[in-house]
Amino acid sequence: MTDFRLPELYSRVSQIIPPPDWMMFEEDVEAILALKREKNAVILAHNYQTPEIFHGVADIVGDSLALAREAVKVDADVIVLAGVHFMAETAKLLNPEKTVLIPHTGAGCSLADSITPADIALLRAAHPGVPVITYVNTSAAVKAASDICCTSGNAVKVVESLGVPKVLMIPDEYLARNVARETEVEIVAWHGHCEVHELFTAEDVREMRRAWPGVTVLAHPECPPEVVAEADFSGSTAVMSDFVRDEQPGRVCLLTECSMSDNVALDHPKVEFVRPCNLCPHMKRISLKNIRTALEEGRHEVTVDPEIAADARRAVERMLAV
Ligand code: 13P
Ligand code: SF4
Numbered sequence: 292m293t294d295f296r297l298p299e300l301y302s303r304v305s306q307i308i309p310p311p312d313w314m315m316f317e318e319d320v321e322a323i324l325a326l327k328r329e330k331n332a333v334i335l336a337h338n339y340q341t342p343e344i345f346h347g348v349a350d351i352v353g354d355s356l357a358l359a360r361e362a363v364k365v366d367a368d369v370i371v372l373a374g375v376h377f378m379a380e381t382a383k384l385l386n387p388e389k390t391v392l393i394p395h396t397g398a399g400c401s402l403a404d405s406i407t408p409a410d411i412a413l414l415r416a417a418h419p420g421v422p423v424i425t426y427v428n429t430s431a432a433v434k435a436a437s438d439i440c441c442t443s444g445n446a447v448k449v450v451e452s453l454g455v456p457k458v459l460m461i462p463d464e465y466l467a468r469n470v471a472r473e474t475e476v477e478i479v480a481w482h483g484h485c486e487v488h489e490l491f492t493a494e495d496v497r498e499m500r501r502a503w504p505g506v507t508v509l510a511h512p513e514c515p516p517e518v519v520a521e522a523d524f525s526g527s528t529a530v531m532s533d534f535v536r537d538e539q540p541g542r543v544c545l546l547t548e549c550s551m552s553d554n555v556a557l558d559h560p561k562v563e564f565v566r567p568c569n570l571c572p573h574m575k576r577i578s579l580k581n582i583r584t585a586l587e588e589g590r591h592e593v594t595v596d597p598e599i600a601a602d603a604r605r606a607v608e609r610m611l612a613v
Contacts, residue, residue: 296321301329304342306560307553316343319579323348326586333367334582335382337374338528339445339548339574344373346557348582354529355381355427356444358610371585372593374572379593380431391593394581398573402428402513405483406462408436414459419478423459424449425606426466428485431595433462435602440610443512444527446470450478452613465489469512469519487571490515491546495567496521499544503565507540513548518546535559539577548574 295301295310296317304313320343327334328352335358336349337359345352351361356380362370362382369390372379375398383391411423411433426446427435434440441449441460447470450458458476460467462483471478499506509520509531519525524534531545532555542563545552549568556564585591595603 300347302344304557306557307342308414313343316347316579319583320347323579323583323586326583330369330586331367332369332371332469332586333365334371334373335362335365335378337378337574338554339550339571340577341375341550341575342553342556342557343579344577344582345550345554348579349373352554354442354444355528356442357529358382359427359442359607363611365389369586369589371582373577373582375400375403376430376593377430380595380603381427381607382595383595384431384600384607386420387595387600387604388390390589392585392589393591393593394585395580398576400428400573401486402426402463402483403430403433406433406481407523408432410481411436411461414479414481415462418457418459421457421459422455423461424451424453426463427610429462431603432599434606435599437461437606438609439613440606442527442610444529445610445613446512447473449478449610449613451476462576463513465515468513468516469525472510472516477526485513487548487569488546489515490569491515491518493521494515496546499565499567502524503542503544506537506542506544506565508544508546509534511545514546516543522546531555533561538592541547550574 301313326342333350335351364386370382371392379393422438425440427440427442459479461481464480464482467478467480508522510519510525512525544565548571552564552566
């Protein structure tokens with residue numbers, strides 16, 4: 292370990308990253324740490340980022356809700372969002388005067404792509420007077436057309452905060468149906484799906500229980516409802532991580548994106564992780580190399596049309612107030 296330029300940092304990830312890989316990463320990690328100081332920049336990283344980003348260079352990590360909350364408190368000139376585009380847009384909405392960068396413009400999301408403001412207009416016409424709750428995994432234009440946002444970490448609370456018998460919850464059909472099981476409020480859903488979580492099946496869970504006796508199965512609420520029903524517990528990425536921290540299950544499986552287990556496992560070496568995971572191609576477009584370039588060249592700057600920014604910000608801030 293003494294051959295490494297950043298031995299202390301390596302000790303945090305050595306259970307997951309083999310020495311030759313870390314040696315390839317070190318130069319970029321070192322450069323990024325220096326660039327952050329030079330540019331007065333912070334890196335916000337989602338739980339699905341790979342361990343060399345999550346544990347190596349990020350300043351703030353978490354689920355979509357935590358990243359939105361922390362974005363408000365950031366005291367830096369530049370925010371680099373190691374995650375997907377809607378997360379960077381949310382950070383920009385909450386920090387209009389700061390520079391927000393996304394390292395790769397192709398880091399999108401199948402849920403964000405599943406709905407437009409015109410679709411919301413049609414839904415409102417079909418359900419007059421019913422409030423629209425929009426998952427944060429959407430464009431700023433869709434948020435602007437909504438009444439309030441939610442994340443997987445606060446969806447039930449947001450639904451119940453409105454004090455109405457019926458809501459529209461868009462665009463994730465499965466999140467809406469999973470939330471519907473936890474509230475008396477009637478929920479009308481849209482037909483968007485997460486391309487990563489929709490791949491899990493109830494049979495996967497049953498097979499895993501046969502192969503790994505005693506395993507505790509945690510499912511993200513973007514999974515189909517029959518998968519959540521087979522799991523022991525469901526929650527956002529941060530809630531799953533807290534569950535492992537607090538309950539210390541002997542053997543656990545996180546039905547979500549692959550890097551999540553790597554990142555949580557590093558903090559809980561005594562817990563055995565079973566890993567039938569799926570990769571998010573959008574999250575995986577972010578790398579140390581393009582984070583470094585983002586900081587060096589100030590790209591790709593995220594902007595939000597001022598005509599929609601005020602309404603989109605209102606929907607996000609209303610959620611943060613719940
Ligand atoms: P959370 O981190 O909010 O649970 O969201 C998961 C997700 O799929 C984000 O892309
Ligand atoms: Fe979107 Fe699913 Fe990827 Fe999250 S995991 S960014 S919801 S496609």
